[in-house]
Amino acid sequence: MKLENVLAVKGSRIETCALTDTVRDVIAHLKAANVGALVVVDGGRPVGIISERDIARAVDGESNVPSLPVQSLMTREVVFGAPGDDVAAVLDTMTANHFRHLPVVLDGELVGIVTTGDLVRAELDTLRGHVVTLEDQVMAGGGE
Amino acid sequence: MSGAPNPLRVAIIGAGPAAFYAADHILKQSSSAEVDMFDRLPTPFGLVRHGVAPDHQKIKSVVKGFAAVATSPRFRFYGNVEFGRDVDLAGLARHYHQVLFATGAQTDRRMNIPGEDLAGSYPATEFVAWYNGHPAYRDEAFDLQTPAAVVVGVGNVAIDVARMLSLEEHELAATDMARHAVAALARSQVRDVYVLGRRGPAQAAFTTPELKELSELPNVDLVIDPAEAALDALSAAELERANDPVLRRKVELIQSLATRPPAGRPRRLHLRFLVSPEALIDDGHGRVAAVRLARNELVGSETGSLSAKPTGATETIAAGIVFRSVGYRGVPLPGVPFDTRWGVVANVAGRVCSPETHELVPGLYTAGWIKRGPSGVIGTNKADAVETVHAMLADAEAGLTLDPAQPTAAAADEYVRRCCARPVSFADWQRLDALEVEAGARAGCPRVKFASVASMLAALAGEGGPAGN
Numbered sequence: 001m002k003l004e005n006v007l008a009v010k011g012s013r014i015e016t017c018a019l020t021d022t023v024r025d026v027i028a029h030l031k032a033a034n035v036g037a038l039v040v041v042d043g044g045r046p047v048g049i050i051s052e053r054d055i056a057r058a059v060d061g062e063s064n065v066p067s068l069p070v071q072s073l074m075t076r077e078v079v080f081g082a083p084g085d086d087v088a089a090v091l092d093t094m095t096a097n098h099f100r101h102l103p104v105v106l107d108g109e110l111v112g113i114v115t116t117g118d119l120v121r122a123e124l125d126t127l128r129g130h131v132v133t134l135e136d137q138v139m140a141g142g143g144e
Numbered sequence: 145m146s147g148a149p150n151p152l153r154v155a156i157i158g159a160g161p162a163a164f165y166a167a168d169h170i171l172k173q174s175s176s177a178e179v180d181m182f183d184r185l186p187t188p189f190g191l192v193r194h195g196v197a198p199d200h201q202k203i204k205s206v207v208k209g210f211a212a213v214a215t216s217p218r219f220r221f222y223g224n225v226e227f228g229r230d231v232d233l234a235g236l237a238r239h240y241h242q243v244l245f246a247t248g249a250q251t252d253r254r255m256n257i258p259g260e261d262l263a264g265s266y267p268a269t270e271f272v273a274w275y276n277g278h279p280a281y282r283d284e285a286f287d288l289q290t291p292a293a294v295v296v297g298v299g300n301v302a303i304d305v306a307r308m309l310s311l312e313e314h315e316l317a318a319t320d321m322a323r324h325a326v327a328a329l330a331r332s333q334v335r336d337v338y339v340l341g342r343r344g345p346a347q348a349a350f351t352t353p354e355l356k357e358l359s360e361l362p363n364v365d366l367v368i369d370p371a372e373a374a375l376d377a378l379s380a381a382e383l384e385r386a387n388d389p390v391l392r393r394k395v396e397l398i399q400s401l402a403t404r405p406p407a408g409r410p411r412r413l414h415l416r417f418l419v420s421p422e423a424l425i426d427d428g429h430g431r432v433a434a435v436r437l438a439r440n441e442l443v444g445s446e447t448g449s450l451s452a453k454p455t456g457a458t459e460t461i462a463a464g465i466v467f468r469s470v471g472y473r474g475v476p477l478p479g480v481p482f483d484t485r486w487g488v489v490a491n492v493a494g495r496v497c498s499p500e501t502h503e504l505v506p507g508l509y510t511a512g513w514i515k516r517g518p519s520g521v522i523g524t525n526k527a528d529a530v531e532t533v534h535a536m537l538a539d540a541e542a543g544l545t546l547d548p549a550q551p552t553a554a555a556a557d558e559y560v561r562r563c564c565a566r567p568v569s570f571a572d573w574q575r576l577d578a579l580e581v582e583a584g585a586r587a588g589c590p591r592v593k594f595a596s597v598a599s600m601l602a603a604l605a606g607e608g609g610p611a612g613n
């Protein structure tokens with residue numbers, strides 16, 4: 001199973017924001033789109049990612065967080081995936097390194113974003129598919 | 145109060161596993177819904193009949209469950225009716241509240257290398273469809289008068305193809321392989337089959353049982369180079385970290401088979417790792433004579449996924465026939481929004497949508513490989529179809545359907561018969577099925593398949609059986 005299989009289900013829709021958007025804008029956008037992170041783009045290029053977690057961390061001890069610009073909180077060292085990456089390996093890496101959103105890039109173009117939730121679901125669907133296939137065979141009397 | 149039309153009338157395009165799982169769920173969840181299922185072929189079951197390998201009859205037993213769905217009085221099958229050729233969206237929208245597309249993924253991806261279109265180079269799907277008796281591929285001719293064949297890819301389809309190229313005539317004849325294919329493979333000169341994996345043993349997509357089966361073929365030496373079976377440091381670390389017993393068992397089997405000395409059997413199946421075809425080489429007459437391979441090493445990416453990178457070393461394998469099995473792609477359906485990037489009908493959880501705006505198209509749905517791409521096994525289509533059916537029933541409840549002028553079974557039947565000269569019903573299929581199984585009993589195999597639409601229609605008219613078509 002590869003990231004492209006997950007994106008075929010999920011689609012290429014990506015929620016983005018600009019460097020100069022405020023955290024308030026971001027929160028409204030996250031809520032409206034019902035997602036946990038936005039990709040920050042500058043001139044069409046992805047330059048960072050801002051997640052609920054980045055905001056939650058900034059709030060600690062800060063009062064003016066909602067009016068800060070995105071660029072002051074975003075994660076700049078973004079890990080990007082490729083459509084041909086293996087889901088299992090990517091999931092291991094995301095879990096080990098504690099990040100939950102992975103933008104996917106093909107030939108320099110953003111083509112989607114996957115979350116650990118999407119990847120867990122994909123792995124689970126695969127395993128359940130095997131169980132159903134084996135059970136169907138057994139129930140049809142085709143099992144040994 | 146429910147806004148659902150009563151009865152809810154549903155057209156399903158395609159009669160593969162996704163279609164049957166969906167029909168089953170619709171009929172169980174609604175006590176009044178009516179389902180008409182269409183397939184371009186006279187025969188139902190999609191890739192279970194025309195994809196799954198002929199020597200894997202146990203897997204094909206899932207069709208018993210599908211046939212049980214067809215016993216519902218609220219179900220009709222219209223085989224030999226193609227969406228886009230015979231029936232279309234405008235016509236269906238006059239008689240159905242909902243249309244579900246479950247047409248599967250129909251073409252192979254290309255390798256994009258020089259020589260790919262030389263004679264002797266084929267998509268594996270065509271070979272599979274041919275040996276499984278798909279009527280559209282009955283007249284393909286594969287030139288097997290060459291000592292060596294190359295199969296590109298290490299997924300289950302590649303392994304099936306390699307196995308079919310390696311079996312003896314009596315082994316093939318005992319399966320439900322199309323008789324024309326048994327005859328052609330019996331004359332095959334191929335004795336060496338090379339199966340090429342781009343990456344290493346830890347990344348191969350085949351399963352342990354599939355590999356074990358190859359290792360147990362009585363007339364075939366399975367040849368694996370111990371150096372290629374050894375794990376590089378990155379794969380070893382991945383295996384360690386993943387702690388996945390299924391993967392570990394597969395790698396261990398590959399490595400132990402690599403140490404097995406060849407027994408001097410008449411055929412050899414070479415399972416290669418860390419090689420990619422770089423070019424197919426012309427014999428001077430427009431035919432494949434050889435395949436030039438790039439040797440690869442694995443490199444890690446930030447995401448932890450390992451990919452193949454050419455080391456610069458190359459080698460050449462002489463082979464007169466090449467099958468590529470590097471993935472499938474869906475084919476767009478006339479008038480149905482398509483996501484060209486991922487090769488699927490554009491959808492959100494089974495509801496068809498615009499690929500650009502994601503705006504939903506009321507009344508249209510999708511399931512199976514054309515919804516999610518070619519991944520998973522037969523059973524994966526069940527949860528996938530159930531997800532779509534949930535959306536369909538919720539939308540029907542909310543009154544969000546097509547608005548058919550004549551939503552009756554009789555009017556729909558009349559429409560289909562106007563569009564198609566000879567639709568094939570499920571009862572018709574059961575007659576064909578019985579004839580195939582009978583012919584099989586005489587021939588000592590599970591069934592002898594009808595290999596052309598004409599011979600099926602003739603048999604339904606009382607003229608002849610599957611043999612000799």
Ligand SMILES: Cc1cc2nc3c(=O)[nH]c(=O)nc-3n(C[C@H](O)[C@H](O)[C@H](O)COP(=O)(O)OP(=O)(O)OC[C@H]3O[C@@H](n4cnc5c(N)ncnc54)[C@H](O)[C@@H]3O)c2cc1C
Pocket residue numbers: 133157158159160161162163182183184185188189190191192194195196197200203225226227228246247248249272300301304477511512513514519520521522523525
């Ligand atoms: C070679 C091969 C071997 C496989 N082996 C196995 C295996 O051993 N075990 C396993 O679990 N899975 C196997 N699979 C996977 C399994 O076959 C798929 O998961 C499953 O068939 C997908 O179901 P589907 O209903 O989406 O598509 P399909 O099975 O492809 O069904 C689609 C149907 O739609 C029809 N159709 C297409 N276009 C139209 C149109 N325009 N109008 C009307 N009808 C149309 C087609 O004729 C076909 O009957 C294999 C796949 C392949 C390709």
